[in-house]
Amino acid sequence: MxxxxxxxxGSLGRLVGxxxxxxxxxxxxxxxxxxxxxxxxxxxxxxxxxxCLDGSRVAQKELYVRYAGRMLAVCSxxxxxxxxxxxxxxxxxxxxxxxxxxxRRECPLEFWIRRIMINAALRQHxxxxxxxxxxxxxxxxxxxxxxxxxxxxxxxxxxxxxxDLAPRYRMVFNLFAIEGYGHKEIGEMLGISEGTSKSQYxxxxxxxxxxxxxxxxxxxxxxxx
Numbered sequence: 001m002x003x004x005x006x007x008x009x010g011s012l013g014r015l016v017g018x019x020x021x022x023x024x025x026x027x028x029x030x031x032x033x034x035x036x037x038x039x040x041x042x043x044x045x046x047x048x049x050x051x052c053l054d055g056s057r058v059a060q061k062e063l064y065v066r067y068a069g070r071m072l073a074v075c076s077x078x079x080x081x082x083x084x085x086x087x088x089x090x091x092x093x094x095x096x097x098x099x100x101x102x103x104r105r106e107c108p109l110e111f112w113i114r115r116i117m118i119n120a121a122l123r124q125h126x127x128x129x130x131x132x133x134x135x136x137x138x139x140x141x142x143x144x145x146x147x148x149x150x151x152x153x154x155x156x157x158x159x160x161x162x163x164d165l166a167p168r169y170r171m172v173f174n175l176f177a178i179e180g181y182g183h184k185e186i187g188e189m190l191g192i193s194e195g196t197s198k199s200q201y202x203x204x205x206x207x208x209x210x211x212x213x214x215x216x217x218x219x220x221x222x223x224x225x
Contacts, residue, residue, distance in 0.1 A: 075089045
């Protein structure tokens, strides 16, 4: 993550393009009269957005630092490797800085950035692993509609299981189970039918349930050794 942050910070002017401030003021925060002696890390969301729109590199870097960690976690769930997640993250932040003037402030900035990251992940998926259409009967409902209890497992274990899902299952599972989209909307986002989204989600749950059962068995076996 530190390498990514360094790389992003070093090329910040190139990534944000027209938003950058003039060279002589590139590292200067917004006027002191507006934010007197206040560190960028303590700026409110509105102050941070305004400063970024004014072209402050300090503000642009702070926005990245403030949200990059949480957004990398989002990107990782949609990606198969850390490198792929970092590519999605960087592409997403390019879009964030390029379109920040279009943010209407009707929701928290984090929600807006999160949606951009999801869209970047979907674009990456289309480039690397096109969604394969399947019939509804090809992947039957394999798991009853009980809740998968995930709170007993650590984040690293769960992330690895999700990343190991086939790309089409991983996308549908994340969009439905984590992001809360409906199957009709997911179908429109991925270019598949609503029924295909449902069956692929069911198959993803079946795979994850089997993995969790094996993990539980492993814990039980090692506990009594």
